[in-house]
Amino acid sequence: MFRKKSLAVFIALFLISGFCSAQFIDDFEKEELEDWLYFTGDGNAEMNFVQEKEGFATIYIDATNDQHNVWYAITKRNVAPYLNLKKLKGPDSELRVEARVRIKNPPKRVNIMVNTQRTTEFHHDLMEFELQDQDWHVISMTTKDLDAVPGDSLFVQFNVTDFGPDKYEVDVDYIKADIINTKKAEPDKGIQIPYHPAIPELSSFSNKAEVAHDALINQEYPELNLNDWHVREKEGVSRVLTVNGNQWAILRWDLENFKDSEAKGAGLLEITTQSVATGGNYVEVYEDQLAEEFPRVRVIEIFGGQEAWEQEEVTYISFMQGKRYQEVFNTQMIYDFKVDKIPGGKNFITISQPVMQRLLNGTTKGLLIKPLGAIDASFYASENTGQTGKMKPKLYFNTVEE
Template sequence: MIKRIPNLLIFFIFVTVSQMNAQFIDEFNGKELQYDPDGLNGWTFFSGDGNAEVKFIQKDGYASVRVDASKDKRGLWWALIRRRISEGMDLSLIQKPNYEFRIEAKIKVSSAPKRVNLHLNTQRTTDFHTHLMEYDIPDTSNWHVISMTTKNFDARPGDNVFAQMALMDWGFDKYRVDIDYFKVDIVRVDTIGNDLGEPIPYHPPVPEISSFEHRLPVAEDATIDLEFTDYNFNNWSATDEKGNIVKLLTVSGNQYVILKWNFENYKNMKVTGPAVLELTTYSLQNSPDYKKDFGMIRVVEILDGKDNWLDENITFEALTEGKTISEVFNSQMIIDCEVNKLRGEKNYFVISRPVMQRLLDGKTKGIVIKPLGSVVASFYASENNINVPCIYFNTEK
């Protein structure tokens, strides 16, 4: 007599086998971390675009990415961990509708706020900015679970699919990211739910300015000087072709621009979506000889220092109050951008939603504009009453 296997048991076996063929997970509980320089049968790790030393170690049930960037000069370095995650997976699933990869990790960082990114690629990938998302980690005391689900990922049976996590442009100190677990699943996107954390697109496009509900001009704006630290430069200016005095905000090798707003009317509101900072070009000087990450400007959060400063008397010394630059300004930028060259042209810099929320909440005290490479960029200051620096954002109603 042939016994019939219950349908529920058949379903359970099918689901179990499917999951076994669709998941990679490393909980870092083994005796030692698996290493492989090629990332095929273990973890590989490396850095680039600067002088940052990276190590990847396992201890006490978690792994740590440790970066020493104390010898770096330009702050453009990146460091990543990477390994193949597709061994044993049924990659034919990815070619079916509604199936994608989801990469997930539980992490803690040594410096905050900072961003990390998650990325998936294959041996055929040529655009390494696709299937990549950044995550803003706001504190150093808590573990945070982050995940990214791909969209239209191109994987075929026989491919090697690699997953990676990276730190980028964190600064000039020693840093650490602890990882409790790292996993990748093949999932059905119509049933899996939203990603964890808050995925932020890498180099996001500028939204239409007409899509914003709020436009808020700066309350105070000024140029500070890292050499003449006790001087106020509120009258920094140029004379235009008609003989008019134009007040300027200038970014150069030893000059930063600082901006702050009065968000009193937006207390306890929740920001929705990214924001946009607007500055208007007066002049730009840089060299065309250096194409990559040079002659640009770097938009950064002000995290500490003097609160109630006025542009008419603020100096570098007064703003920093004896603290180091890395204590007052976040050592990781919000975004790096080219400056439009022609006078009167608008420059739009995307500010991520978490940063904009910190501005509204008063956790971030303002924005500082720094040089990236050799550049002299001047923008119209608010005292001109035209082309006033402003920020656009949306809030929940």
């Protein structure tokens, strides 16, 4: 009798502790999805969110008709009915959202977001995560000073953005949300990529590498080498990298001395504006949210193409080696940025820790710079001397000391 009572107490405690450790959880074991919203935006992508028989859900995305790769696919659920929002009053209380996910076309970033019906700054509780292979990965994000009170709707989102113009599948094994004590909880999981982080002081970096080769490739004139691309300024002729609809800049560095190093935190790309020409009635043509995406310039990883190309010889044909775009470049950009329009203005672009690591070990061969929208943007190239010679593209980064 004693043993039976003890066993009953144990089971009850186990069930209670299990419930407390996951105040909301959807393990996608039901016959169909319940209470999830899903939708796309900022482009021409289409999506579906499907309960699979194997005990997980799949986000199916078709972005083959998307022109600009600024699309997003959102899954969203109100978890407030499962939580005691009064517990968020404490100074050390926050919401943690955790998911177990996998993708089929790594490396790519996904993100978790938390908001309420009153949220106006949607990037406050948003974290991106890089998935580097096709395995299952547990990722989690903890909010910061979450403003949610009893009576609010509290939405958790798992989002897929800007993977490229193709078809994609993202599997979700479970999503759960807990109100936690941040001083007692374990660290968050996964490779976190902060969304648009603040630019640090250059003095915080121990390494600075000037670009070894920078060049232009032009789709419309694929046989041309454009290494002598230049403008005439008051002080004389300056070499520039001009990107527009048909013309892109490619950059590579000599980082052989760092191939066995571990990148410590994010790096920083510096490119200096020579001139910018832009315009367009984007707001009239597109919805307001999509219009905000233009005009910008994109920074993208180079995975393939011609090895060890020389700026004096490279052309679009020689660089691409007969490969398709998606075989040479990561179809998901590192970063989109608004160009500093003032001549001589500095553009600092965050290079996430995983990308910086791939640059150091040579998996990423360099960086592509291309336009997003109708823009002609020129940046100072590496061939300049004198004052403009100080404006060549640079990488700043730190490495883990052995």
